Amino acid sequence: MKMLTGIAALGGAASLALLMAMPAAAQSAVSLDERAAAQAAAVQADVVKWRRDIHQHPELSEEEVRTAKLVADHLRALGLEVRTGIAKTGVVGILRGGKPGGVVALRADMDALPVEEQTGLPFASKVKAMYDGKQTSVMHACGHDAHVAMLMGTAKILAGMKADIAGTVIFVFQPSEEGTLGPRVSGAELMIKENLFGALEPDAIFAIHVVPGESGKLLWRSGGMYAASDRIEIRLSGKQTHGARPWDGTDMPAIASGIVQDFAHIASRQVNVTHAPTVLTIAAINGGNRFNIIPESMTLLGTLRTFDPEMRKLAMAKAEASVASISALYGGSAEFIWTAPTPAVINDPKLTAAMTDALRKAAGKAGIDNQIDPATGSDDYSYFSRLYPSIYYNLGIGFPKGTNHSPFFDVVDEGALEVGVRSQVLTTLTFLQKIQSGELPRRKAK
Ligand SMILES: [Zn+2]
Ligand SMILES: [Zn+2]
Incomplete structure (x- = not known):
């Protein structure tokens, strides 16, 4: 273990390369959090590059065509089974691990908002689209660009660990979280209606949302999280x-x-x-x-x-x-x-308790807060959380000049994205381990 700690201490791409070169027996001795940390560091540059690209090319709800193609191409290149066109532009990627086990789904929402960006970033959006019958500026003012990029990074890491994964990981790239004008069409609800999981329903589902706050801090609460x-x-x-x-x-x-x-x-x-x-x-x-x-x-x-x-x-x-x-x-x-x-976004108390250690290990220096106040905002992730044991947690990204949905919203510290990727990798692997050990149950078919 001493030698391996030394390798992890090298950090970043160097330690990833060493891990890859190690025989499987030695790799399995490396703790899960060390592996996740090394690999999240190794994909960070890609995640930032993807995030900026998606940020510069935002698409309104139900119009996430370019984003969906980017995602689908990426997942195919990783060797995943990919389904597209679910709820118009939704994408699902399936990673079947080398060993049998549980099924876990990770969700990222893809849509942007009719907001005129005023961040002054070099990769700020200049995109306009028709909204409510008018040409309107479009901006990733809720951070869904970061969600997509982090989940792409997570997919890359987990695809690289495929042989060692006991179970199946489903990557859900969901359209239309914000919804269109008029009667709300929820992307999550529509994906479920279109049977996105088919016969492969998850034992649990996880989602992350970026929020203004201390960078790298992970925040959630057990029970009702969003109204x-x-x-x-x-x-x-x-x-x-x-x-x-x-x-x-x-x-x-x-x-x-x-x-x-x-x-x-x-x-x-x-x-x-x-x-x-x-x-x-x-x-x-x-x-x-x-x-x-x-x-x-x-x-x-x-x-x-x-x-x-x-x-x-x-x-x-x-x-x-x-x-x-x-x-x-x-x-x-x-x-x-x-x-x-x-519906309300409900964090399953048992699952939430079982994942707390993994989230604590994944968090940055700012740590965790697992007793935040319930938020009276809403997120259509609730359509998933009412069907499957679920966790939804927030990731602090620094303090932009405006909140989510404001023209000044920004992922101030892109370093936080590495924490997001690490948390997705670590919770996924920890969850599948706990299914394997019997500490967490397989979901019973309803
Ligand atoms: Zn939003
Ligand atoms: Zn959002």
Whole structure:
């Protein structure tokens, strides 16, 4: 072990070359984290190059044609079985290890956003595409460029270890996480509908998302990590009247303001606030055009964010009852429309506990935080996490001038990508080892 520690200490490509040259018996004595670290260092230059290329060529949801081709060509060159065109542009690569074992899937989302980049990077996007009927600037403002590049690097490493891998690794390159305008088409949901795994369903699935934060830090929590999201549209209708005589018609603004106030009470007092958070928001009130006309209709738009399926149902029922009764109180009527449901991203407690050591070893100097607050944002990875034991964790990439989705979002420290690759390699190999040893169960077919 001493000699081998010395080799790992050489770091980077040198140690990888030495590892490759070693007889298999000696290699197996090298600890998993040392192997993963050496190999992640060795592909880092490629990962950075791919990330910058993808960053410079961002594609909107459902249009990830160039990115998908880049990925598919790469996976084919590595000798993987590749399927393309799943959910329009999705790509799946299958790596069958040299020994039998479990099945693990790794997911990266590929799409960019209609945002005009202002990072000033030499490889900043100048791409424009049609969005909502207009020529619009496109930018990787959520870091999915980094996700694709890291998973390409991970595939390269694991393909190189193929003979030693006990089990199967499925690389899922998913389109349309952000979704298009109008009714949300989730890339994850569509890939599942199109049976992306076929007969080879995973025992677990992992995903990573870059976020502003200390570079190389890995962050997650057990249980509900990202909220379930439901869009709200409320169409109020009644009788138009003069602003000086509200009693002659339906007092539409009074209904709207009543709903806003009651929604705050529902979220803060009508569901068990000690169990999980609930956010019930009215974000837009549209209606009326003059100081002295109370209109016959108004539309309210909003969103519900929850972490528990039962609490979600309860909040929905209470919101509907509130809207119906407040509208009736003022002699109006209401149509309540829920759209674009996205489930919560749930980190499987048992799997999360079993992977904590691997993630700690993979993290950079900044270490881990496995007790972060739940995030009220959403990610359609939830469609995977509700079917398979799953972990979704964040990777800190330094502190850009703007958050995810801002024109200033950037992977400030590309060194963090090496941590991301290391974490994917290490969690994959650790998971398959634990399946092999019986410490973690194979997934039972549902
Ligand atoms: Zn996003
Ligand atoms: Zn994202």
